[in-house]
Amino acid sequence: MASATASAGASAGVTLSSxxxxxxxxxxxxxxxxxxxxxxxxxxxxxxxxxGSYGGLARFTDLRRIRTFGKKCIIGSSGEYxxxxxxxxxxxxxxxxxLIEEDGRQVSAQEIxxxxxxxxYNRRNKFNPLWNSLIxxxxxxxxxxxxxxxxxxxxxxxxxxxxxxxxxxxxxxIIRESWTADMSEEDAVAL
Numbered sequence: 001m002a003s004a005t006a007s008a009g010a011s012a013g014v015t016l017s018s019x020x021x022x023x024x025x026x027x028x029x030x031x032x033x034x035x036x037x038x039x040x041x042x043x044x045x046x047x048x049x050x051x052g053s054y055g056g057l058a059r060f061t062d063l064r065r066i067r068t069f070g071k072k073c074i075i076g077s078s079g080e081y082x083x084x085x086x087x088x089x090x091x092x093x094x095x096x097x098x099l100i101e102e103d104g105r106q107v108s109a110q111e112i113x114x115x116x117x118x119x120x121y122n123r124r125n126k127f128n129p130l131w132n133s134l135i136x137x138x139x140x141x142x143x144x145x146x147x148x149x150x151x152x153x154x155x156x157x158x159x160x161x162x163x164x165x166x167x168x169x170x171x172x173x174i175i176r177e178s179w180t181a182d183m184s185e186e187d188a189v190a191l
Contacts, residue, residue, distance in 0.1 A: 075136050
């Protein structure tokens with residue numbers, strides 16, 4: 001039998017617990033917001049702030065929400081920070097499994113994007129989503145530059161520029177108007 005409990009306070013998360021004691025987060029607690037990623041002629045630029053909010057309180061000032069994976073992939077996250085840490089642990093396990101194979105090949109950015117899509121969709125179907133929107137960027141010898149996103153429901157797509165979080169509402173119209181496929185790194189930074 002499941003029961004719902006809520007703690008006092010506006011920033012407390014609601015958890016659902018069962019007789020076995022398993023709990024699911026139904027509301028994120030420590031969150032980071034917008035991540036911006038833009039393809040330019042010679043690469044991909046990704047940026048995010050480092051502020052972590054605890055409910056309505058700007059509590060943490062140094063949350064690193066962009067991480068590298070391997071030599072040619074970076075992952076940015078908006079949403080629940082502890083879920084992002086869990087995702088990074090899962091990716092490190094994936095990387096270890098890949099190294100154990102000793103086939104001389106590393107997991108590509110496209111493969112990581114597809115892996116995260118399956119993970120997010122799987123968790124959603126178990127009614128225990130990871131409360132994140134992720135951006136995966138990288139370079140592959142076969143595919144060139146890859147820029148994709150996946151949200152907490154497992155919805156994913158690839159695009160030339162992506163913005164997650166609330167900043168997307170303000171930044172996307174500006175980026176759509178100014179972005180070109182042949183822009184330089186300096187133009188991407190200025191944008």
